[in-house]
Amino acid sequence: MSSSSQDEIIEIPNSSSSSTSSSSSSSSSKVNKRYQSKFKKEWLSHSYFSTFLRECKTDQTKALCITCNLQFSIKNSGLGDINNHIRTKKHQECTKSAEANMCKIYHYRCFC
Numbered sequence: 001m002s003s004s005s006q007d008e009i010i011e012i013p014n015s016s017s018s019s020t021s022s023s024s025s026s027s028s029s030k031v032n033k034r035y036q037s038k039f040k041k042e043w044l045s046h047s048y049f050s051t052f053l054r055e056c057k058t059d060q061t062k063a064l065c066i067t068c069n070l071q072f073s074i075k076n077s078g079l080g081d082i083n084n085h086i087r088t089k090k091h092q093e094c095t096k097s098a099e100a101n102m103c104k105i106y107h108y109r110c111f112c
């Protein structure tokens with residue numbers, strides 16, 4: 001007579017999870033770089049940036065926004081800092097007024 005007690009509890013992971021994920025646009029990537037971000041000329045090849053972004057000649061860790069006419073530091077996250085600047089209220093308002101000026105110019109030019 002042999003009594004074998006099999007008391008194994010097998011946990012089956014719930015693998016049948018059908019998740020219909022819609023568009024999740026929040027992806028926070030933490031990049032801890034020791035060195036400071038510097039201005040990259042390739043950013044200017046983007047037509048969107050080239051409309052307002054300029055290189056700061058005296059300090060490569062800064063960028064110049066010609067729309068707002070101000071310098072801001074980009075040494076923390078580089079392109080991220082620029083995107084942060086774009087989201088500022090000041091820049092939004094300056095962009096609006098700049099576009100209004102552009103419309104005037106286009107109006108003027110279309111007169112021919």
Ligand SMILES: [Zn+2]
Nearest residue numbers: 065067068091
């Ligand atoms: Zn700006």
